[in-house]
Amino acid sequence: MKKVILLFTIVILTLEASAQYDPDAKVVLDAMSAKYKKVVAFSASFSQKMENKSAGIDESLDGKITVKGGKYKLEILDSEVYNNGKEVWVFTPELEEVTVSTYDPTEEEITPGNVYDLYKQGFKYALISEMSNGDRVIELDPESREKSYHKIRMIIDANNGVKSFTVFEKTGNRYLYTVTNFKPMSSLSDTFFNFDTAKYPDVEIVDFR
Numbered sequence: 466m467k468k469v470i471l472l473f474t475i476v477i478l479t480l481e482a483s484a485q486y487d488p489d490a491k492v493v494l495d496a497m498s499a500k501y502k503k504v505v506a507f508s509a510s511f512s513q514k515m516e517n518k519s520a521g522i523d524e525s526l527d528g529k530i531t532v533k534g535g536k537y538k539l540e541i542l543d544s545e546v547y548n549n550g551k552e553v554w555v556f557t558p559e560l561e562e563v564t565v566s567t568y569d570p571t572e573e574e575i576t577p578g579n580v581y582d583l584y585k586q587g588f589k590y591a592l593i594s595e596m597s598n599g600d601r602v603i604e605l606d607p608e609s610r611e612k613s614y615h616k617i618r619m620i621i622d623a624n625n626g627v628k629s630f631t632v633f634e635k636t637g638n639r640y641l642y643t644v645t646n647f648k649p650m651s652s653l654s655d656t657f658f659n660f661d662t663a664k665y666p667d668v669e670i671v672d673f674r
Contacts, residue, residue, distance in 0.1 A: 485589035506533035506653040554660035599623025
């Protein structure tokens, strides 16, 4: 009886390990990441849909992001976010105000600009399904239980591009990001990611550095 229990335990642990760090999922994720690593810079449009069925919430918005390495410019709602790798400037034209703070990578949220490398540290992953059109569905499970979300579901197409990803928060909120109009760039100056105060001399600067 003890042998049977021991064997059963070994089988369960083996199944859990394979589900947590699925080698088939890693092959897909590595190919996806390598594709974007080859690109010097890129811009992409995206839509964000936030749902919470129990709260009756269903909201959508569109945005654009331009990325080069760890730098990005995000245009969403009525604001522009400039991250030059050292500082983050959030410009709100309607308020004629820009806030600036020191960039802290540990506080970085999930965005269309960093989702390509997200799986490499602090996540378990599994290939959930493969569709007839070549799309692969992969789920990422954060190892830290302190995260505000408990799962990320990615859809990666046959060309190893990210079509969409959904963030499942513990509150019941779901954020669906659909990536469109992806444009690789052969070059892009680092100054693109700096907020140019000379262009907006009347804008109030709120400095949190």
